[in-house]
Each structure stands twice: as C-alpha cells, then as structure tokens.
Amino acid sequence: MNTFPLLAIEHLSLTFTHTQTTVVHDVSFNIHAGEKLALVGESGSGKSVTAMSILRLLDHQQVAYPSGKIDFQGRNLLKFNDAQMRQIRGKEISMIFQEPMTALNPVYPIGKQLIEPLIIHxxxxxxDAKQRMLELLALTGITDPKRCFNAYPHQLSGGQRQRVMIAMALACQPKLLIADEPTTALDVTIQLQIIELLNTMQKTFGMAVLLITHDLNMVKRFADRICVMQTGRLVEQANTTDLFTQPQHEYTQHLLNSQPEALQNPFDYVHNSEPLLDCESMSCHFILNREGLFRPKQKFTAVDKVDLHLYSGETLGIVGESGSGKTTLGLCMLRLQTAEGVIKFNKQRLDGLSQSKLRPLRRHFQVVFQDPYSSLSPRMTVEQIIGEGLEIHYPQLRRQERREKIIQILQEVGLSTDMLRRYPHEFSGGQRQRIAIARAVILEPRLILLDEPTSALDVSVQKQVLTLLRDLQKKHNISYLFISHDLKVIRAMAHRVIVMKQGQFVEQGKTETLFNNPQHPYTQQLLQASL
Known part of the structure; x- marks a missing residue:
C-alpha cells in the first residue's frame, strides 16, 4: 500500500445554507490506492452527503464547507471549478448510485448511456466505445450483452440494471469507485453476486472502493477498513476484523447488537387444529401483451396451484427472490388479486364472494406495505389516516370515541398524542411504519399481511418495529403472513417458513428445522447468500 493516500478528507464540515444546518462535523479519513473502505451508519448520519461532496454533486448554492479539504492525489477538490470537476467525474472518480432505475435515463437505450463516458473522456x-462496453457488460456477468446494450432501463431486472451501472462506472478505469448503497433494493442472492462482482472488478482494475451502506453483513464480506458515522460525526474507524470483534464506541456496539434476535416463543400446533386461513390449489395468472399483431397472447403463471394454512396467533414467513410470487400470493389470499382455488377464512369461503359481501369482512384481514411513505396519503393527518377505517367499519362510533381509540393505538405503537395533527412527511421511516401498523391494528384484525415491512429501515429501527409487531401479536393474538427476502428477519419473526420459487413452494417447515437443515438446493442457496 502506498504511503500517501489516494483520497484524504481532512476536518470536513458541511452546512446546508438555506437552513443553516451543519450535517457533517469535522470528518477526517483516508483511502489508499487499491483499498476497500466502508462508510457505515444509519439514515441521516451524513454518509451520502460526505460521498457526494467528493464529486461535488451537491448544489453549490445550497451547501457550504465551513472547514476542511478533500485531497485527491494531492489536489483539493473543494477548490475546483465545474470544468475541472467534469474532468474528474467518471474518469478518475466514478459513482454507483443506490437506485439504478432513477440513475439511468428512462428515455434512452442502455447503450447510448454506456458509451457516453468513453466519448467524453x-x-x-x-x-470502439460500443465494443469496449459490450466487453465490460460481459465482464459484469450480463449473459446477453447485445440485447442489454439495445434495451431500455425498464426492460432489465434490478440486478441487471445494477450491473449496467457498474459497467458504466468502470468505463474509464477510475482510480476510485464510490458505491452508495449498491445492493439495498436487491434480493440476497443478487446482493451476494453484486458484492462478489465488485470484489472481482476491484482486483481486476486495482482501484480503491468507498462503500456507503448500513448493511453490516455486506461490510463484513467486502471491506478492509470501516468508518462509522453518527449524526454527521465520525465516531470510530478500524480494520474490519477489529471493529466486529472489539467495537470501541457505544454507537458501533449498538449497531452490531441491532441484528434481529431469534424467536423465543414456539407456537403450540397441538392445540391449534383448525386453521384461521386455509387455501387449496390456489393459482394466479396474468395475460401478457402480445409481441406481434398476429401472435397469440401469452399467459404468465405467478402462483401455481399452492396449498397453504395459517393458524390464529401464528406467524407464517414467505421467502423468495423478486418475481417468485410472494406478494401476489398474499394479495390473492386476501382477495386483493383475482385468483383460482379455494380460500377459507375462519371456515368461511372467500372465493366467489362479491365485493359488497366481502367488504364487511375486510376489517378482519389488514395489510402493512413495504414503503409506508407511498402507502400513507400525504394529504391526510395521522388522526385521519388511522381513523379512516373506523369510519367505514365502525360507523356507530361517535367522534370522541373514535379519537379515544386512535390515541390508545398510537400509544400502543410507541407514538405520542401530539402527533395526531401532523402529516406523513413530518415523520421518519420508522415512525411512518408505526403509523401504518396502527392503521391496521386499530380495526382489531385477526390477520395482517406484512409485505417487506422493514426492508426500507435501518437495522436499529428494524429491530424496534419487529419488537413492536411481536408485542402486538402477543397482546391481540394476531396472525401474521410475513413476506420478506431478509432471512434474518424471517428467522426472528416466523414460526413456520415457506420458500417460494417461480410461483411454487419448493420447501416449507418449522423455522429452526428449515434453517438448520434445509433440504432443497434453492433454500440452501438463499441461506448461503444471507450468511
């Protein structure tokens, strides 16, 4: 390793000028050539703004740097003008963004965007640029580079889009690659593939990598050294082994202790002979758009003749990669998606019921979605959001009685009554998910479908929400249908697990049995990827 660092950030502070809020305080760290450094911390800790400051991607009219410098190969980037920075961006320092669908231009083919750095720099x-990028696409594991080159972003999967972003970032063989949460929205097996790909590319090109993430499992697999940020300050830095075995700062210890804990209370199946929810031979098909005028329409089977049962007070976990049919299965069981087969809820047939007959039953089965920000109306206050279901299903309640129930459920989910008149945008991600849970629980349902309810949350907030869900289940005897691709969360919450692949159940069983002795190769692959 070279004596002099490739990148040296010294005493950097960053302030948003319109609010006069300092979000980065006196941060200093180095990255040497060929080194893999991880910058970890929860949302709002200042990781991404620090990384974006390196490439000067923040609006210079909105930010100020009261102190510090960012030296790249001995040059202070904070003193560079726009023209000088354009020579650095993409050529010497490249960046992979968190969400490739928003980072890629949807109106241009992938190829046009890929060759741009080579033509400019x-x-x-x-x-020549096309040939070079086809070679890079193949190097990143794209199986059909020519088809990918001519495709548009929406025609590729999440993993393929992220590989395209990596190929684009490596086009000019940069000395430093900044990867900002590159695997957050991906399945565990795809996450592992992307991390292995970054490792391979780093060795092939000999570049340094700055990985921004809150995923400690990924950091353990990838980084040589780790810097931990909290509320804009660097609280600890150490090599990976030392930090995981002997964390010094209490915040680092808190992050490492925030992993979901194993489920302690086994479910009593002996005294639960009658299932609350029972599905037989359930299937769901979608008709795809025809490829040509005279070609027949094709049928896609999302759920293929599956049988499922769920008991009162039980948590049933459903795991699998994106596209496996998990969410479609959950929506079919609650009659939110058209399906074939028998669906019984509390011994009553739901399949065949008209919407008008189904509506009074809906309070008994509720849904908590993955993204609370998009599932909560931005135009409604917390009181209106939580109380909306009461107005529909309990019209006999007076206004004061509704408010009392809303206040009670707010306290149950750990929120205060002074939040009643606030709107969703005024809350953190964890608080918004608590509001979504309160909205579901206030109707006293017997079953809640939880669709990736913690995937968008930091590890410590995730642990708080999981603890809340356990407490509510114990208090109200609620059954959970828990959909997730995070196997640690499933192990912490579920009494039984079903593994789905391409619309079918490939394995199912009690949680500890399945995790300790998986039988199907696909289950073994998922567990291996999540270690």
Whole structure:
C-alpha cells in the first residue's frame, strides 16, 4: 500500500445554507490506492452527503464547507471549478448510485448511456466505445450483452440494471469507485453476486472502493477498513476484523447488537387444529401483451396451484427472490388479486364472494406495505389516516370515541398524542411504519399481511418495529403472513417458513428445522447468500 493516500478528507464540515444546518462535523479519513473502505451508519448520519461532496454533486448554492479539504492525489477538490470537476467525474472518480432505475435515463437505450463516458473522456469512436462496453457488460456477468446494450432501463431486472451501472462506472478505469448503497433494493442472492462482482472488478482494475451502506453483513464480506458515522460525526474507524470483534464506541456496539434476535416463543400446533386461513390449489395468472399483431397472447403463471394454512396467533414467513410470487400470493389470499382455488377464512369461503359481501369482512384481514411513505396519503393527518377505517367499519362510533381509540393505538405503537395533527412527511421511516401498523391494528384484525415491512429501515429501527409487531401479536393474538427476502428477519419473526420459487413452494417447515437443515438446493442457496 502506498504511503500517501489516494483520497484524504481532512476536518470536513458541511452546512446546508438555506437552513443553516451543519450535517457533517469535522470528518477526517483516508483511502489508499487499491483499498476497500466502508462508510457505515444509519439514515441521516451524513454518509451520502460526505460521498457526494467528493464529486461535488451537491448544489453549490445550497451547501457550504465551513472547514476542511478533500485531497485527491494531492489536489483539493473543494477548490475546483465545474470544468475541472467534469474532468474528474467518471474518469478518475466514478459513482454507483443506490437506485439504478432513477440513475439511468428512462428515455434512452442502455447503450447510448454506456458509451457516453468513453466519448467524453477518451474521445473514443462510437464503434470502439460500443465494443469496449459490450466487453465490460460481459465482464459484469450480463449473459446477453447485445440485447442489454439495445434495451431500455425498464426492460432489465434490478440486478441487471445494477450491473449496467457498474459497467458504466468502470468505463474509464477510475482510480476510485464510490458505491452508495449498491445492493439495498436487491434480493440476497443478487446482493451476494453484486458484492462478489465488485470484489472481482476491484482486483481486476486495482482501484480503491468507498462503500456507503448500513448493511453490516455486506461490510463484513467486502471491506478492509470501516468508518462509522453518527449524526454527521465520525465516531470510530478500524480494520474490519477489529471493529466486529472489539467495537470501541457505544454507537458501533449498538449497531452490531441491532441484528434481529431469534424467536423465543414456539407456537403450540397441538392445540391449534383448525386453521384461521386455509387455501387449496390456489393459482394466479396474468395475460401478457402480445409481441406481434398476429401472435397469440401469452399467459404468465405467478402462483401455481399452492396449498397453504395459517393458524390464529401464528406467524407464517414467505421467502423468495423478486418475481417468485410472494406478494401476489398474499394479495390473492386476501382477495386483493383475482385468483383460482379455494380460500377459507375462519371456515368461511372467500372465493366467489362479491365485493359488497366481502367488504364487511375486510376489517378482519389488514395489510402493512413495504414503503409506508407511498402507502400513507400525504394529504391526510395521522388522526385521519388511522381513523379512516373506523369510519367505514365502525360507523356507530361517535367522534370522541373514535379519537379515544386512535390515541390508545398510537400509544400502543410507541407514538405520542401530539402527533395526531401532523402529516406523513413530518415523520421518519420508522415512525411512518408505526403509523401504518396502527392503521391496521386499530380495526382489531385477526390477520395482517406484512409485505417487506422493514426492508426500507435501518437495522436499529428494524429491530424496534419487529419488537413492536411481536408485542402486538402477543397482546391481540394476531396472525401474521410475513413476506420478506431478509432471512434474518424471517428467522426472528416466523414460526413456520415457506420458500417460494417461480410461483411454487419448493420447501416449507418449522423455522429452526428449515434453517438448520434445509433440504432443497434453492433454500440452501438463499441461506448461503444471507450468511
């Protein structure tokens, strides 16, 4: 390793000028050539703004740097003008963003976007740039580079889009690659593939990598050294082994202790002979758009003749990768998606019921979605959001009685009554998810479908929400249908687990039995990827 660092950030502070809020305080760290450094911390800790400051991607009219410097190969980037920074971006320092669907332009083919860095920075001919990018796409594991080159972003999967972003970032063989949460929205097996790919690319090109993440499992697999940020301050830095075995700062210890804890209370199946929810031979099909005028329409089977049962007070986990049919299965069982087969809830047939006959039953089965921000109306206050269901299903309640129930459920989910008149945008992600849970629980349902309810949350907030869900289940004897691709969360919450692949159940059983002795190769692959 070189004596002098490739990148040296010294005493950096950053202030948003319109609010006069300092969000980065006196941060200092180095990255040497060929080193893999991870910058970890929860949302709002200042990780991403620090990384974006390196490439000067923040609006210079909105930010100020009261102190510090960012030295890249001995040059202070904070003193560079826009023209000088354009020579750095993409050529010497590249960045992979968290969400490739928003980072890629949806109106241009992938190929046009891929060759742009080579044309700008290396004055390459289009034909040469295309050949170079086809080679890079193949190197990143894209199986059909030519098809991918001519495709639009929406025609690729999440894993393929992220590989395209990596290929684009490596086009000019940069000395430093900044990867900002590169695997957050991906399945565990795809996450592992992307991390292995970054490792391979780093060795192939000999570049340094700055990984921004809150996923400690990923950091353990990837980084040589770790810096921990909390509320804009660097609280600890150490090599990976030392930090995981001997964390010094209490915040680092808190992060490491925030992993979901194993489920302690086994479910009593002996005295629960009658299932609350019973599904037989359930299938769901979608008709795809025809590829040509005279070609027949194709049928896609999302759920393929599955049988499922769920008992009162039980948590049933459903795991599998994106596209496996998990969410479609949950929506079918609650009659939110058209399906074939028998669906019984509390011994009553739901399949075949008209919407008008189904409506009074809906209070008994509720849903908590993955993204609370998009599932809560931005135009309604917390009181209106939580109380809306009461107005529909309990019209006999007077206004004061409704408010009392809303206040009671707010306290149950750990929120205060002074939040009643606030709107969703005024809350953190964890608080919004508590509001979504309160909205579901206030109707006293017997079953709640939880669709990736913690995937968008930091580890410590995730642990708080899981603890809340356990407490509510114990108090109200609620059954949970818990959909997730996070196997640690499933192990912490579920009494039984079903593993789905391409619309079918490939394995199911009690949680500890399945985790300790998986039988199907696909289950073994999922567990291996999540270690």
């Amino acid at each position: 290396q004055a390459a001919k289009k034909s």
